[in-house]
Amino acid sequence: MLVTTLIFLAAAVIAVVIFQRLGLGSVLGYLAAGAAIGPSGFALVGDVEGTLHIAELGVVLMLFLIGLELQPARLWKMRAHVFGIGSLQVGLTTAVVCAAAMVFGTTWQAGIAIGVALAMSSTAVATQILGEKNELASPHGRSAFGILLFQDIAAIPALALIPLLGNPAATEGAQHPLLRVAVVTGVLAVLVIVGRFLLRPAFRLVATIRSQDLSTASALLVVIGTASAVHAVGLSMPLGAFLAGVLLADSEYRHELEADIEPFKGLLLGLFFVAVGMSANLKLLASEPLVVVGLTLGLLVLKAGVLFGIGRFTKLGSRNAASLAIAASQGGEFAFVIFADAMKAGVLGSHLGELLVVVVTLSLIATPILFVIRDAVFKRLGDGTEKREYDAMPDDHSRVIIAGFGRVGQIVGRILLSRGIPFTALDASAQHVDFVRNFGNRVYYGDASRLDLLRSAKADKAEVFVLAIDDFEASMRTLKIVQENFPNLHIVARARNRQHAYALLGEGVTQVVRENFFGSVEMSRLTLEELGFTSLAARRTANTFAEYDEAQVRKAYPLRHDTKALIASAKSYAQDLEEILKQDEREAI
Secondary structure, eight states: OHHHHHHHHHHHHHHHHHHHHTTSOHHHHHHHHHHHHSTTTTOSOOOHHHHHHHHHHHHHHHHHHHHHTOOHHHHHHTHIIIIIIHHHHHHHHHHHHHHHHHHTTOOHHHHHHHHHHHHOOOHHHHHHHHHHTTOTTSHHHHHHHHHHHHHHHHHHHHHHHHHHHSOTTTTTTOOOHHHHHHHHHHHHHHHHHHHHHTHHHHHHHHHHHTOHHHHHHHHHHHHHHHHHHHHHTTOOHHHHHHHHHHHTTTSTTHHHHHHHHHHHHHHHHHHHHHHHHHTOOHHHHHHSHHHHHHHHHHHHHHHHHHHHHHHHHTTOOHHHHHHHHHHTOSOOHHHHHHHHHHHHTTSSOHHHHHHHHHHHHHHHHHHHHHHHHHHHHHHHHOOOOOOOOOOOOOOSOOSEEEEOOSHHHHHHHHHHHHTTOOEEEEESOHHHHHHHHTTTOOOEEOOTTOHHHHHHTTTTTOSEEEEOOSSHHHHHHHHHHHHHHOTTOEEEEEESSHHHHHHHHHTTOOEEEETTHHHHHHHHHHHHHHTTOOHHHHHHHHHHHHHHHHHHHHHHGGGTTOHHHHHHHHHHHHHHHHHHHHHHHHHHO
């Protein structure tokens, strides 16, 4: 057991580091590690089925954490994605794959089984990659998650359907489908009642004991207990865990549960991908390469085509639709279970079943690669935003021009408006301009580094130029244009951080404001007051610090390229500041 664990950890660490360095993502690294140590690789580990059973807990914990993020009200808002888009995807994919299978000579029963199985996608692979790329909240990410969630729900009737397609002798003694539905409904109802009325008091009791170990054990007990309960009546364990997460999504213990579960989820989910890689029958790939590769490509193309069409039908842009197609075009974990049941019921032959398992595995491996290709293509094509003409500038001789109308520029604009001072605001993001205009803001779409736009905005007649652009490069580029062409303008510049401030000072700007500095100083003042300092003492300390730190920025500016000198200056700064504050306190007394 110890040696096996060592093999798993070593293979995973080495492969993930290599694949992350190559920009291929951690999922592909885990899959490659599994293929290397599995029966078709170096055969270092042979118990693939046992590993898959343990590793499924990773998917279970992942679905629980996803459920925690979905309050019931939010889940209800997603009903169009889950039951609308999800049912459309499963229905169309099943029909297309079933028709294709029958064209190649399978029976209609086998065609339905294959279609239902391949309609399922991998929740683990898709959500892991979308999460790594911060795309779960994107339009295609929300659509993909809705589809994946519906597939988990649809797996229940799918698993009940397979025995009905097979030989009666193979399913003799099996539970009647209607009775099974009744049992499932009863178990779900009990879980909902328990989750609503018993779980919160139980967690409240655990919290009073103040034991981190007990808190972690309780969280795992809830997840694994719920998953086991639904699994006992034929439902999927991930779906049960998701249900438990949704029931606790409104709980005051949600964040603590996330912190307790997250380490286990990451480790076990990695083990799941390793196990999937181990299950790949590479010998079958070697003996029938054209058939396996052809079927894998066929699966990816068929599902991607259906998903892209659904994306466009639901008003997704072409790029979001393409991303949706890639995210859910692979086969899923439920396919392995459905194929096993289909072979047991006599719906599929053993050779065809094993062949399809390899196809699904290869489609899982292909998904991270398709994302890499997508990223490269999108990067080559540019940002994909629709270009439009810059807005015509007003002819009102504004006294102030604000470049960048984000969170900083908007506050400046509101204060100017409160004093009746006219200004012209420019922002280079058309989407952001359209958004802030909805709130009554007067802002124009245009790049403030464009000389022709600045002239149209009457920069030669303005008095002050507020440089509030967030991006460092764009900020410095705009500053250079303004200084070279409008020397009459007084510049007040926003700096994102100390390095940005150094760069602005280096160009001769005297009015430099670090965007988070004064807010942080104010928070420090309030913190001192909460610690018992008088309001006067807290304010004196905060003001003294602010004055000294602002002076220190200008003092350290000439040293910005000398790391050793900056470090020495920072050490001296801390000592001097402490002495100044002590002296200030003595003077106050």
